[in-house]
Amino acid sequence: MRNCYYLPLSKKEIQTKIKIFDDCYISQKNTPIRRFAIQNVIWAQSQNFYAAEVFAKYSLLEWELFLNFVEEQKNEIEKSIHLIDYPIKIREYSDKIFLKFNT
Structure with missing residues (x-):
């Protein structure tokens, strides 16, 4: 994908991301946020950090x-x-x- 960028995330940042989502988006309890967090870890597999938030610019x-x-x-x-x-x-x-x- 062109213009593809990423923001490195630590394990603690992923855990915080999940907690904030759970705390702030109560109506979204059925959203598979943990699966999305796992995807962040998968995206970073070839990098030198725990996870990555990937986005397009x-x-x-x-x-x-x-x-x-x-x-x-x-x-x-x-x-x-x-x-x-x-x-x-x-x-x-x-x-x-x-x-x-x-x-």
């Missing part, structure tokens, strides 16, 4: 194009909600949608 124009794309793909994106507990399937599905944006 876009210009204002790129954000505008991306947000328009998301609006156009809204129905397709909404179909992915039932995949939330299947990391491989949701990755494949979202990759398929995101590739349309990059072509």
